[in-house]
Amino acid sequence: MDPKGQIQQCQILNSHHSSYVDDQEICSRQGSHSNNDSDSSFSLAEQEQECKKLLIQSSNEQEMTKRRRGKHGLKYAKINNDQREGLIKQVTSTGCTIKSAAQLLGINFSTAKAIMQIFKKEGRSCKKVIRKNKKRQSQMLKRHQVVTKDQSLEEENEQKNQIDKIAQQMIKQPISVLEDKNKQQLLIIQQLTNQNLLYQGQVSNLFQENVVLTQKYQSLCQQYQQLQNMMQQILMKTQSPLVPFFV
CATH class of the missing domain: 1.20.58 (Methane Monooxygenase Hydroxylase; Chain G, domain 1)
Structure with missing residues (x-):
């Protein structure tokens, strides 16, 4: 103290x-x-x-x-804002001491001293205004927090929607790729079937040609045999030895 x-x-x-x-x-x-008084009751x-x-x-x-x-x-005594401002004006404008100003305004010296110390340090003369400012600041902070939370939730929802879209695209893409591959395979199969039909026609033609050639070969063999017989007959007539001709 x-x-x-x-x-x-x-x-x-x-x-x-x-x-x-x-x-x-x-x-x-x-x-x-x-x-001393004997008559008192x-x-x-x-x-x-x-x-x-x-x-x-x-x-x-x-x-x-x-x-x-x-x-x-x-x-500390409870005083209003007017008394606070009056005390500050008395001390700052007239140059009187805090004690004399407190006596004039009917304020305790300790309270007046505390008011002047706060005024010198922070430059304020009213607590209620500061409390209101603090309330406003707290309200603004709360609103800002709510707004930031809403924004973060919106961003999260957008990100989730984008992820879902990408996942759906990833699911759809393999199906489309498989469909394209199936189409390509069907085209290849159709081409092979057409080529097979062509080859079958060519094989049938070759088979027919083979039949014709075999017939020609058989006819040639018969002609050769006939010629050989004729040669033997001629040789027998001339009685000259001949070397046999083998095929």
Whole structure:
């Protein structure tokens, strides 16, 4: 605690002690006056009880004031924005001290000192405006987060759609490739069948030619045999030896 705060605390304790002593003196005077006055209707016991009640009430009031002022009797007072601005104007424009300005405006010195420290450090004179700004900033951040989340979800959905399209294309492409291959194979089969028909016709023609050639060969063999017989007959007539002719 700073020395000024200690001085204020001592002043508060002295004031409470003086009030407590005054209450005791009042009670003692009432008791002495009642003892001297024989016509009084209150007895000594009743006067003592009243004095005790007064002391209890004063102690209770002192505790309530302590609770209101805080643990050490130096709680900041609640002031409005006009008082804050007035304090700042008094100190900055007139050049008076914080203590004198606080006394003029009815503000605690500790509260005024805290206000001026905040004004010097941050340049602000109102807490509510800052709280509003903080709320606005938090709201803007929340909105920005919501917008970014929506954008990210949209991007994810677009990516998923693109992936699905690519997958469908990949599925369709093999089918189309197989269809093209089947078409090519069908064309090849048709070409081979046509060639087979042509070859079959050529084979039949060759078979017929072979038959004709065999017939010609047989006729030639017969002619050769006839010629050989004729040669033998001629040789026998001439009686000349001849070498046999073998085929």
